[in-house]
């Protein structure tokens with residue numbers, strides 16, 4: 001059974017802190033294994049990537065077999081039911097439209113001293129897109145990774161996706177084609193992240209690696225950061241539902257299970273002010289689990305990492321939500337906007353009883369690659385900004401340099417950096 005907490009219990013704070021500290025991610029063993037894999041890929045390149053891929057995903061490929069060919073993609077697409085392809089295209093269109101609105105503009109202005117200042121945005125040259133493929137493979141995650149990169153203007157999109165037991169979801173390849181991915185490799189885990197970061201004989205390195213994955217992927221991304229950029233740590237999925245007693249318990253139960261079914265270490269939490277409603281949700285979860293094909297995973301996740309938090313009234317919810325900083329937050333209340341105003345930390349907020357988190361996973365438009373494990377306190381969901389960077393622009397004239405230069409010279413001297421001072425003074429003196 002999931003943890004049950006009541007804000008009126010004397011042990012609440014202690015129990016809540018335990019909930020915050022629940023470890024669902026990379027432990028020391030995972031990190032040590034990942035460090036070894038990365039070092040091996042750096043040393044041996046393709047040979048190591050192929051070895052790990054064959055071992056973990058039960059394949060028997062060689063270096064050439066890592067790449068998914070154009071013909072394979074054509075063949076996969078030709079087999080897909082047209083209406084499914086249409087759904088994928090609908091999702092792609094909506095995701096693209098949303099991300100196009102995120103594109104920031106360049107700025108240029110002249111300040112009161114006559115100095116021209118500004119900034120401009122440029123895309124990274126090559127992006128590595130990690131698409132999970134272990135427990136399930138997600139065509140939607142291909143779109144969520146690739147479309148913002150394309151909108152940002154990234155020239156080379158390299159996708160990696162593991163294919164355990166050589167099973168590749170054709171829709172994953174269709175999504176890659178629709179989104180404009182340039183290269184696809186059937187590799188995953190830490191070895192794929194290392195290959196993207198350091199390059200191998202077959203795979204050219206990229207500048208930034210994005211996308212969700214399991215504990216091995218998350219640990220590898222942390223380790224290669226610096227060699228390449230990374231987006232965030234998007235680990236096992238999470239959902240936090242804040243619901244009053246006027247909801248249909250069976251809807252809320254389905255929402256909690258929607259993320260629990262991703263992974264036995266996913267986390268679903270309900271905050272409510274109605275104890276009877278909480279019991280009804282638990283009953284509805286049991287009923288849903290009888291029919292869901294992934295009941296084993298969802299049931300384990302709810303049992304081991306689920307939680308129900310009972311508050312006296314929903315005004316107490318925002319402070320708890322902020323401490324949990326969930327990946328997904330559903331506000332199933334009468335005035336979700338008012339409640340959302342009081343909350344600062346959540347990857348994505350789903351407002352109202354008719355906005356299930358699952359709509360955001362597929363077709364709403366915003367990105368479903370979101371910060372987990374409380375990292376929504378300091379990071380955001382994947383978007384166009386992850387694929388571009390800003391260069392500052394500074395342009396002085398003789399007059400404006402003479403105006404602001406003396407302060408620079410004084411500061412340079414105070415830091416003992418005479419050449420700095422000289423490079424400003426030498427120009428000012430010529431005026």
Ligand SMILES: NC(=O)c1ccc[n+]([C@@H]2O[C@H](COP(=O)([O-])OP(=O)(O)OC[C@H]3O[C@@H](n4cnc5c(N)ncnc54)[C@H](O)[C@@H]3O)[C@@H](O)[C@H]2O)c1
Pocket residue numbers: 033056057131132133134135136138141162163187188189190191212213214215216217234235236237262263266327368369370371372
């Ligand atoms: N936060 C998000 O935005 C988001 C989005 C989609 C999915 N997810 C999460 O991504 C995760 C996907 O995980 P997954 O496992 O299905 O796929 P995955 O592709 O992340 O991991 C599979 C790979 O893990 C590696 N691996 C497995 N066991 C290993 C071992 N013992 N030693 C070394 N490497 C090993 C293998 O290389 C394998 O190919 C889930 O937790 C899901 O909830 C998160």
Ligand SMILES: N[C@H](CO)Cc1c[nH]c[nH+]1
Pocket residue numbers: 138140141236237238259327361368369370
């Ligand atoms: N909910 C996941 C992000 O945590 C993304 C996803 C993909 N497919 C379905 N859901």
Ligand SMILES: [Zn+2]
Pocket residue numbers: 237258259262358361
């Ligand atoms: Zn999901």
